[in-house]
Amino acid sequence: MKRRDFIKSTAVGLATPVLVSSRIFSRPAPNDYIQVGCIGVGRQGQADMMELLYRGLEVGARIVAVCDVDRHRAENAAWLAEKTYAQELGLNRYQRIKIYHDFRELLRQKEIDAVLIATPDFWHGTAAILAARAGKHIYLEKPLTYSLVEGQKLAKAVRNSKVILQVGSQQRSSIYFLKACEIVRNGLIGQLEKIMVWLPEDSGRGDPRPVPVPPNLDYDFWLGPTPEAPYCEDRVHPQMTYERPGWMQIETYDRGMIANWGAHMIDIAQWGHGTELTGPISIEAQAEFPDRGLFNVHTKFKATAVYTDGIPLLMETGDPAGVRFDGSEGWIFVRREELQASRPELLNYQVGSGEVKLYRSSNHMKNFLECVRKRQEPAAPVEIGHRTNTISVITHIAMKLGRKLRWDPEKEIFPDDPEANRLLDFPRRKPWLI
Numbered sequence: 001m002k003r004r005d006f007i008k009s010t011a012v013g014l015a016t017p018v019l020v021s022s023r024i025f026s027r028p029a030p031n032d033y034i035q036v037g038c039i040g041v042g043r044q045g046q047a048d049m050m051e052l053l054y055r056g057l058e059v060g061a062r063i064v065a066v067c068d069v070d071r072h073r074a075e076n077a078a079w080l081a082e083k084t085y086a087q088e089l090g091l092n093r094y095q096r097i098k099i100y101h102d103f104r105e106l107l108r109q110k111e112i113d114a115v116l117i118a119t120p121d122f123w124h125g126t127a128a129i130l131a132a133r134a135g136k137h138i139y140l141e142k143p144l145t146y147s148l149v150e151g152q153k154l155a156k157a158v159r160n161s162k163v164i165l166q167v168g169s170q171q172r173s174s175i176y177f178l179k180a181c182e183i184v185r186n187g188l189i190g191q192l193e194k195i196m197v198w199l200p201e202d203s204g205r206g207d208p209r210p211v212p213v214p215p216n217l218d219y220d221f222w223l224g225p226t227p228e229a230p231y232c233e234d235r236v237h238p239q240m241t242y243e244r245p246g247w248m249q250i251e252t253y254d255r256g257m258i259a260n261w262g263a264h265m266i267d268i269a270q271w272g273h274g275t276e277l278t279g280p281i282s283i284e285a286q287a288e289f290p291d292r293g294l295f296n297v298h299t300k301f302k303a304t305a306v307y308t309d310g311i312p313l314l315m316e317t318g319d320p321a322g323v324r325f326d327g328s329e330g331w332i333f334v335r336r337e338e339l340q341a342s343r344p345e346l347l348n349y350q351v352g353s354g355e356v357k358l359y360r361s362s363n364h365m366k367n368f369l370e371c372v373r374k375r376q377e378p379a380a381p382v383e384i385g386h387r388t389n390t391i392s393v394i395t396h397i398a399m400k401l402g403r404k405l406r407w408d409p410e411k412e413i414f415p416d417d418p419e420a421n422r423l424l425d426f427p428r429r430k431p432w433l434i
Helices: 003-011 043-059 071-089 103-107 121-133 148-161 175-185 219-223 262-273 344-348 364-374 382-401 418-424
Strands: 034-039 061-067 098-100 114-117 137-140 165-167 192-199 282-287 301-306 312-317 322-327 330-335 338-341
Touching: 034 043, 034 103, 034 364, 043 061, 043 071, 043 114, 043 364, 061 071, 061 103, 071 098, 098 103, 103 121, 114 121, 121 137, 121 148, 137 364, 148 382, 165 364, 165 382, 175 262, 175 322, 175 330, 175 338, 192 262, 262 312, 262 322, 262 382, 282 382, 301 382, 338 344, 382 418
Parallel strands: 034 061, 034 114, 061 098, 114 137, 137 165, 192 312
Antiparallel strands: 192 322, 282 301, 301 312, 322 330, 330 338
16 A cells, blocks of 8 residues: 555554555564554654565564553554554464553663654654663654754764664655665766755645644643644544544644655665765755744745765655656656656666765665664764755755855854854753753
């Protein structure tokens, strides 16, 4: 099933998804399982949980705990995982899923080897840093963090603790994006001249009218490091469905499409350019911020980043979402499940001996679990996720300031620009200080 269809299936009755049975795969011995806890099991978190469950049956991993500040979502996730394990393993061959309210309590469980983190964006940094310090391997939904400073601290925590972190930039595990980047990196479109990225546009209006907090939701914990604010359903997530949550369109919690889909497409732009461990030297952006009630992230936007080699990265609202590389001898355009080229023969290209051969992964979640087992670097490690997210963050800052900004990718600051540098992080409520 496609991801969007799977999400719909969990939203309506939380029916068990129709997937290929794992019984066709060999299974490791029970005492060799990677034990995983899932932190955040809402719309995306539950989809990721089920992907982890099925890939875990192949690789030798088990979900043993779930955690969410919404009790109903935590209970639904545990029920769904238990039901699926019962079908796959038999009623007597799986253990019950433990339910946690506070992710810090889950992280204190020594038997848990790894965590899947799919919380709202503003929680990514805090939860992942604490997970790394607890010695847990991490699959972290994109974008890596809400702020740039959080990304720096997370990268340090991951390396100091020697844990594996995979960012949920699953396009790195797609043959379409891999092939596009190898075509560019091996010069088949000639000298690279520019990169273009198109992202979807946010829409709709959020209702800001306060309503009583549902008894199943710990709203103060949900707010976490962000300022106190009156509860309304559009600020958090729908209580009766698993539709797209409102927080994704509120700047306090999320930076909008430049960070959401930008985490995917900018990542591919950097991969094809060979700049995934550095960044541009300037950024300018214009964006629309229309009155949409509670929702206040950007809608339409245009931005230009320039690298040290003079190549521009042009980003804007557009459909379909994808990445185009223009070179002196042709172009390549890639989006999910499609690859287009100026010359049809490029689509049959296979990497030859002595050419650039990029990291290969056929399934992003399975790659994470295999790398945990083998202690190997995954397809999308923390530094690459941080550099991708950096472009999203500085583009958002340029949108808000409305002027061209210089950027130093080595020092990771705006040179001689205190106003812009202050926006690289955000103030936090206690006790959520990092």
